[in-house]
């Protein structure tokens with residue numbers, strides 16, 4: 001993982017080098033539409049308050065749970081007994097990004113969604129409530145964390161989520177084997193290069209032209225930046241959007257020339 005200093009430096013570079021997020025000078029109609037309809041859409045949705053209320057409770061929950069350590073993203077807290085509040089403070093996607101992911105689902109209406117890395121189910125809840133007709137299959141390795149997520153889905157009356165507990169590298173291929181194509185995948189766990197590329201390859205086999213994949217923390221470490229570059233250069237990828245903390249990947253064939261956008265968010 002890069003030091004805080006390096007991440008700030010990289011963020012400043014992103015901020016000044018990126019398109020300013022108002023759509024000016026963006027020649028891709030698809031990206032222009034994404035900026036106007038999704039990125040800049042600040043309309044509050046009915047589910048927001050109840051989900052943020054759950055986050056608030058988690059951030060104040062001092063109970064201790066026994067957690068298996070999965071993936072490079074867990075290096076912040078090393079011991080196995082962890083406070084719920086500590087995990088909530090370090091693992092969950094912020095409100096800004098979780099709501100953006102919800103808006104993406106609301107706008108593009110993917111029907112079959114995958115999330116790698118449920119944690120306490122905050123982002124999952126945004127994805128699920130953005131489209132009640134969609135099915136979200138979310139994967140979490142740590143069973144005590146998964147149990148908290150299940151409790152949260154119940155409290156929010158979310159019934160379009162299936163949570164699979166276990167290591168991604170075992171559970172994901174087993175799931176995909178019996179699955180039709182997937183429309184959307186959010187990869188938010190195990191931030192190392194080799195597994196990230198492995199998940200990309202697995203998901204790609206189950207994707208189609210209109211699928212999208214979203215990778216978390218693409219500038220988090222040298223390994224993640226390298227994984228992001230490999231994904232961008234993959235022949236099946238036709239368009240990417242870098243928002244610094246997440247990277248969006250598209251495969252549409254009517255984008256005749258491969259294009260990479262970096263947009264301020």
Ligand SMILES: C[S@@+](CC[C@H](N)C(=O)[O-])C[C@H]1O[C@@H](n2cnc3c(N)ncnc32)[C@H](O)[C@@H]1O
Nearest residue numbers: 070071092093117119123140141167168189190
């Ligand atoms: C960053 S958190 C996910 C946060 C969640 N998506 C959100 O925004 O609320 C990543 C989660 O992935 C899980 N994880 C990491 N590597 C894993 C692996 N190889 N198999 C299963 N779970 C894993 C961790 O236990 C952790 O709870």
